[in-house]
Amino acid sequence: MTILLTPYRSNGIQKLSQSPATPKPGLTPPALNASIHAQRCLKQLRSKDKSIEKYIYLSHLKNEDPSIFYKLCLENMAEITPIIYTPTVGDACLQFSHIYRRPEGLYVSIKDKGNIRSVLNNWPKLDEARISVVTDGSRILGLGDLGVNGMGISIGKLSLYIAGAGIRPESTIPICLDLGTNNQKFLDDPFYLGNRHQRVSDKEMEEFMDEFMHEMFRAFPKLMVQFEDFSTDNAFKYLDRFRNKYAVFNDDIQGTGAVILSGFLNAAKIASAASGRPLTSHRILFFGAGSAGVGVAMQLQSFFTLQGRSIEEARRQIYLVDLEGLVYNARGRLPEYKKYFSRDDYSGPPMTNLLDIIDYAKPTALFGLSTVTGAFTPEVIRAMAANNPRPIIFPLSNPVRLSECSFADAVEHTHGAVLFASGSPFPQQQYGGRTLYPGQGNNMYIFPGLGLGAILARVSSVTDSMVEASSLELADSLTDEERSLGLLYPKIERIREISADIAKAVIRAAQNADVDRSNDLRKMSDSELLRFIHGKMWKP
Numbered sequence: 001m002t003i004l005l006t007p008y009r010s011n012g013i014q015k016l017s018q019s020p021a022t023p024k025p026g027l028t029p030p031a032l033n034a035s036i037h038a039q040r041c042l043k044q045l046r047s048k049d050k051s052i053e054k055y056i057y058l059s060h061l062k063n064e065d066p067s068i069f070y071k072l073c074l075e076n077m078a079e080i081t082p083i084i085y086t087p088t089v090g091d092a093c094l095q096f097s098h099i100y101r102r103p104e105g106l107y108v109s110i111k112d113k114g115n116i117r118s119v120l121n122n123w124p125k126l127d128e129a130r131i132s133v134v135t136d137g138s139r140i141l142g143l144g145d146l147g148v149n150g151m152g153i154s155i156g157k158l159s160l161y162i163a164g165a166g167i168r169p170e171s172t173i174p175i176c177l178d179l180g181t182n183n184q185k186f187l188d189d190p191f192y193l194g195n196r197h198q199r200v201s202d203k204e205m206e207e208f209m210d211e212f213m214h215e216m217f218r219a220f221p222k223l224m225v226q227f228e229d230f231s232t233d234n235a236f237k238y239l240d241r242f243r244n245k246y247a248v249f250n251d252d253i254q255g256t257g258a259v260i261l262s263g264f265l266n267a268a269k270i271a272s273a274a275s276g277r278p279l280t281s282h283r284i285l286f287f288g289a290g291s292a293g294v295g296v297a298m299q300l301q302s303f304f305t306l307q308g309r310s311i312e313e314a315r316r317q318i319y320l321v322d323l324e325g326l327v328y329n330a331r332g333r334l335p336e337y338k339k340y341f342s343r344d345d346y347s348g349p350p351m352t353n354l355l356d357i358i359d360y361a362k363p364t365a366l367f368g369l370s371t372v373t374g375a376f377t378p379e380v381i382r383a384m385a386a387n388n389p390r391p392i393i394f395p396l397s398n399p400v401r402l403s404e405c406s407f408a409d410a411v412e413h414t415h416g417a418v419l420f421a422s423g424s425p426f427p428q429q430q431y432g433g434r435t436l437y438p439g440q441g442n443n444m445y446i447f448p449g450l451g452l453g454a455i456l457a458r459v460s461s462v463t464d465s466m467v468e469a470s471s472l473e474l475a476d477s478l479t480d481e482e483r484s485l486g487l488l489y490p491k492i493e494r495i496r497e498i499s500a501d502i503a504k505a506v507i508r509a510a511q512n513a514d515v516d517r518s519n520d521l522r523k524m525s526d527s528e529l530l531r532f533i534h535g536k537m538w539k540p
């Protein structure tokens with residue numbers, strides 16, 4: 001491990017290449033020792049009371065000394081992930097313009113339209129670029145339009161790529177597009193770091209996005225792009241527009257779909273064993289029908305059809321609820337992305353009460369992707385428990401304060417029977433003399449491995465089969481010990497091992513779909529491929 005000495009210049013990626021292998025005598029204290037220094041950093045981190053202070057400290061450490069930062073991450077994943085990612089990254093994005101210290105990532109603004117290539121060319125490591133997380137800041141977690149403050153989410157996701165899948169730090173590009181913001185509080189804030197105007201028109205954004213994506217793949221030909229936290233309509237629109245042209249996927253639609261299918265599979269096996277209901281006949285109620293809700297619904301439907309259900313049967317197992325209640329045809333005009341799952345078996349007055357909807361749909365699983373804190377009231381949880389011996393309840397909204405219910409409430413009101421996963425972490429609970437563990441149903445389990453597989457296979461596009469392969473691999477990755485503890489997702493400490501397995505499954509799916517451009521990998525056996533993947537992982 002290298003202890004860095006040079007003063008910060010710009011974009012932490014430069015630090016890795018500029019760091020001197022051996023510090024010059026006299027420029028560090030005589031007894032500075034790398035492994036003790038890591039312990040020192042951890043102690044400094046733990047001495048801070050507020051999580052935002054911990055975030056600022058870690059952010060500084062990452063820029064100063066990426067090696068120590070990622071070593072700490074890997075050795076303390078469960079402790080550090082909630083600081084660099086959800087929930088704390090939510091606060092960091094809200095306060096981004098106030099806690100800002102130094103440049104990190106790349107900003108491409110509407111003012112660069114017509115000239116985007118020259119902005120991209122300013123990135124210091126053009127040849128190294130492999131993965132970019134791109135947001136326009138318009139729907140950061142469940143916190144709404146945060147404009148350029150959304151940069152925090154691109155940075156956070158890429159830190160997990162590096163820690164979780166061993167992507168080389170200098171191969172990552174966090175990008176925030178500045179297309180304006182409709183957040184009036186930010187527009188009035190003298191510290192706000194973005195352009196001070198409302199979001200541009202759809203047409204202007206479309207032209208901008210076409211140029212941006214075209215230039216991205218000219219400037220960085222080996223790149224894969226992850227779209228993150230675009231507002232609902234644009235999330236679907238730009239995934240559709242670019243998915244067959246470039247190596248791009250949308251994390252909120254596809255990454256979330258994959259991770260929740262995976263947790264659902266593990267939960268449904270337990271629930272089916274208790275109820276006798278076949279795995280493929282579960283009914284799922286989505287509270288929240290935006291990019292994440294519909295993304296997960298599509299992934300589940302596809303899974304049910306692969307298991308032998310007809311498309312129509314699978315579609316009928318899914319119920320969507322949005323701000324106006326149950327989504328059904330007779331309700332009136334619906335946006336395109338909601339139409340497919342809109343019910344045709346109900347035509348009465350709008351059904352807006354969640355308890356009534358549960359009574360009507362009799363779901364075996366209830367998923368929250370609504371950003372409505374506490375929407376799963378004790379009555380709702382009890383209604384799920386009354387219909388199911390092991391109810392599946394996943395309050396998935398982020399950050400933690402927007403969760404539809406807490407793990408403690410879910411345990412209490414189901415008398416410990418709940419099969420639970422949330423978007424942000426909750427503490428474990430004691431119930432009836434047992435320790436119960438909450439799952440974290442968050443796309444962080446998927447995107448590092450999916451991205452690693454995609455760049456190693458040098459894919460030309462990211463297919464549904466690759467996303468599905470990542471999901472099934474994750475579902476399968478639990479050890480006997482994890483299953484005996486009742487976990488639905490593997491322990492986060494095993495993320496590198498899991499990412500490698502996911503990458504292998506993704507590469508094989510890419511090869512089957514003929515979208516890979518790395519012939520050498522085709523010749524490898526599965527064990528050779530896995531060794532190759534591990535060998536490619538950057539280690540701090």
Ligand SMILES: NC(=O)C1=CN([C@@H]2O[C@H](COP(=O)(O)OP(=O)(O)OC[C@H]3O[C@@H](n4cnc5c(N)ncnc54)[C@H](O)[C@@H]3O)[C@@H](O)[C@H]2O)C=CC1
Nearest residue numbers: 141142232288289290291292322323370397398423442443
């Ligand atoms: N756990 C995970 O891995 C992920 C979690 N999420 C979280 O899911 C949440 C939603 O994200 P998106 O779908 O992208 O947002 P979105 O804005 O596209 O969708 C929100 C949905 O919730 C509905 N909704 C809002 N208020 C409601 C109410 N009072 N009653 C019923 N429905 C209501 C809206 O009508 C809309 O359908 C966010 O908090 C986000 O952080 C998103 C992606 C991944």
Ligand SMILES: CC(=O)C(=O)O
Nearest residue numbers: 141229252398442443
């Ligand atoms: C986890 C995630 O991608 C979200 O909450 O938007």
Ligand SMILES: [Mg+2]
Nearest residue numbers: 141228229252
């Ligand atoms: Mg997201």
